[in-house]
Amino acid sequence: MTATAEPKTVRTGADPAAFLAGVGDERRRADAQQLCDLLAGATGAPAEMWGGSMVGFGSYRYRYASGRSGEWPPIAFAPRRQALVLYVAEGFEPYAGLLARLGPHTTGKGCLYLERLADVDRAVLAELVATSFERMDGRTVTP
Numbered sequence: 001m002t003a004t005a006e007p008k009t010v011r012t013g014a015d016p017a018a019f020l021a022g023v024g025d026e027r028r029r030a031d032a033q034q035l036c037d038l039l040a041g042a043t044g045a046p047a048e049m050w051g052g053s054m055v056g057f058g059s060y061r062y063r064y065a066s067g068r069s070g071e072w073p074p075i076a077f078a079p080r081r082q083a084l085v086l087y088v089a090e091g092f093e094p095y096a097g098l099l100a101r102l103g104p105h106t107t108g109k110g111c112l113y114l115e116r117l118a119d120v121d122r123a124v125l126a127e128l129v130a131t132s133f134e135r136m137d138g139r140t141v142t143p
Contacts, residue, residue, distance in 0.1 A: 009051035010071070016047040016055045023079045031117040032079035035086075038122060042129040043075055045137070054078045058137035060089065065142075074136035075129055086112040090132045098128045 020036060023029035036047050036055055045057040056073025063069040076087040091110050092099060099105070103120035106113045114120055 009054065011056075011059075012049045012051065014049040014052075016049050019049060019053070019055065020079070025081075027116075028079050028081075028084070031084055031114075032077070034117055035077055035084055035114075038126055039075055039077065039129055042126040043133040043137070045133070048073070050076060054087070056087075058133060060136045060138060061140040063140060063142050075133050083113040083115050084117065086114065086129075088112060088128070088132050089136050095128050095132070098124050102128070 016036065020029065020032050023032055032055075039055075039057050040047055043057040047055050047057060050056040050073055054073075054076050055078070056076035058074050059071050060074050061069065061071050072089060073087070074089045078085045078087070088110055092107050092112070099107070101121060102124045104115065105120060
């Protein structure tokens with residue numbers, strides 16, 4: 001029987017406010033703090049640190065056919081040098097209409113990249129987050 005590797009990114013118990021206060025760039029720090037407030041309001045969940053640089057909200061469990069399983073936040077973000085990166089576990093396929101109204105952004109498979117929070121429609125962002133969070137939080141996913 002082969003042992004499965006433990007996930008590298010897990011809840012740490014560190015203080016998200018302290019992490020965000022330590023973001024070096026003043027504008028990125030302000031955007032990150034505002035995004036954290038927006039996500040907390042949209043999800044109704046407290047901010048928690050996942051790994052050393054990701055702030056997550058809620059959790060869901062995943063279990064693969066291989067036996068590997070773990071826990072992950074349905075919504076999380078990280079203030080990166082080039083952009084705020086919003087991680088949406090569900091992906092963006094169901095949200096094409098909202099993304100069209102969001103404002104300047106780019107996406108990857110499960111990542112939404114925002115250069116400036118002021119450039120996007122916060123109500124649209126909150127709707128996307130709330131809907132995706134509601135569909136994933138507390139669930140067990142078996143892809």
